[in-house]
Amino acid sequence: MSNENSQKFKIGCHLSASKGFLNMGKEIVALGGNTFQFFTRNPRGGAAKDIDEKDVEAFKKFADENGIEVILAHAPYTLNACSADESIRDFAKRTFADDLARMEYVPGNLYNFHPGSHVKQGVETGTEYIVEMLNETIKESQTTTVLLETMAGKGSEIGRTFEELRAIIDKVELNSHLGVCLDTCHVYDAGYDIVGNLDNVIKEFDDVIGLSRLKAIHINDSKNPFASHKDRHEKIGEGSIGKDAFEAIINHPALINLPFYLETPNDAAGYAAEIALLKSLRK
Template sequence: MLTIGCHLSSSKGYYAMGKEAVKIKANTFQFFTRNPRGTRAKAMNPEDVNRYLDFAREHGIDQILAHAPYTFNACSPNEGLRALTAETMKDDLERMEYTPGNCYNFHPGSHVGQGTEAGIRFISDMLNQILTPEHRTTVLLETMSGKGSEIGREFEELREILDRVVLKDHMGVCLDTCHVWDAGYDIAGDLDGVLNRFDRIIGLDKLKAIHFNDSQNPLGARKDRHAKIGEGFIGFEALKRLTVHPALKSLPFYLETPNDLSGYAKEIAMLRAI
């Protein structure tokens, strides 16, 4: 069965997110660990988490995905921002221990003129600083569209980061369909070729999640503008092929399309009908 969900608001807690997911026929979901445009986070509520864990087992909610704030920049030229990113991510991973065995996704960051090599070094150094063998969460690097000085547009850049991380079994990749399309990977016209390249450079065993979006932009635009499924340049038929591809069909898919809850429900129903 297709494992699919969407991005839900974490403001009401884990149990409320679980109930919302089931309401729209999702069996997974994504959420921000804290304010997506800041660093403030609500205190953890163990009672709420335990209610959620019981609910998730009862309703078959599979691997959930936490998303780091957009304010993170692990390779900023500003040492203070790099330190804040590391400190906040460390706290996020400690909070993720309340729901062990799930994944935590972050944007690698923008080097802002320092160069890709320097940016990659900063990112991997931070991960080596905060990851411990005791962590039970897999940290995912997200594929990026390449706007500005973003790191992660090319699979090779993510491979370099992974190669430098000591605790490799704690790492993986989240492939964003809009981002890779905007980065120039033709998942509509040559899906097998893109996945073969990913496997050759990174390894499909490192692919742990799919951000499932159409794109408002043509191939290679490097702009990152998500569209509803079937309403963008990638198109419904191409996205449908992703959900049934043998290399991907066992992975969780997370909708980040410009929708409200009822819109997500419609997209989930449409994709389940495949």
Template structure:
């Protein structure tokens, strides 16, 4: 069965997100761990979280994906920004472990802002070493980035350097974004097998835990992060269909981050389920 969902709002609570996911044909979903452009986190209602867990178990949901705020930059040149990143990582992971254990958490590695990729990687490792625990159940996923500006995580080598540098890599993996990797220069349209072989040789496919499934408004090697609806960008529908059906990927959860409202997500989910080879 295709495991697919989209990004949902936490405004109405955890159980409501699960019910919304079911209403659009999804069997997982992504949500922001806190205000995506700020710092505040919403207090968790334990009964609401438990109700979501029960709903997930009753309906065969795959792991959920919590997304860190965009304001998290673990390799900023500004100490206050780095301190905020350390706090968010530790608080978010503690919340997930307490209320929604066994799920996924992804974050953008950050931008080194002129310090250089090597220093950026060192600072990200420092933040992860404070946040990762040897016995945690949550998988922390580095998001593969498009390479704009001074982003870290623009290639598989940088992601590998982070993973190989932490003290507790047991629950550290990668979330591959189809728009990002294509914009970063990986040709998943014409050479998906080759890109996955490169990922396996550099990082290891066992570290790939989730896919952000998006089309791209820009061409390959544009180094721009501009998502498009499925079939409405430079990847095209057939390339996306090859991604969801690839033997190395088809067992993973796919999360749509396309520029849509719920009806659009529902239509994309239905289309992709139709094109999925059982």
């Protein structure tokens, strides 16, 4: 990989936010990356740590000096905007609004969430609830782009097809603040053949949603076979997607400038090895 392409390749992994922004920045640079994802709060709970403004300012300086151009926050898994339970939907709205306010401490970045599970209410009802939350929480003044994540389609998940995501986007009033995060494991498990027909999948995404909405990639192999509608991530090259497919993905002209985030079952050394592997595949 040329030095020029190395600098352009935005690659990172998921880190623990308990360390603070500056330490996450230092950790990803030590791992060989230049971007990272983090949970805004406990992924299985609701509490969020207070923002340390000194830490944020130190991170901004470090990021500028080390080429960290963008970071991705991830909403907690407990956030289900389309639950049948009103109290769970209320929790989702309050958490979402609080997260978006907190993201303005590091302006101009990305916030990703799982659309949710409708739990036998049906996709249309679930979609209406998701839209309601987004319309109540997204503000014209915010600098953060909210990303809907593509889902694998297990259970009653919404977001298993590009059309389901488009249906949400179309009904959000301030949808200029909306984008999509494509998860390679999820779309493969959902039945989009990124191994044998990547060009067609990208064309379908463009036709249905529009490539201008695609803002980030979760780059994960899959433990399960194609169209299995499961959601079990595997290390790069060790699952059913395979290394050759990832080489094509990270070098595809429509994707090459996007940030890529590993969510594979790994420790720090494993992430460093995967980042090095993906860098070696970059042309």
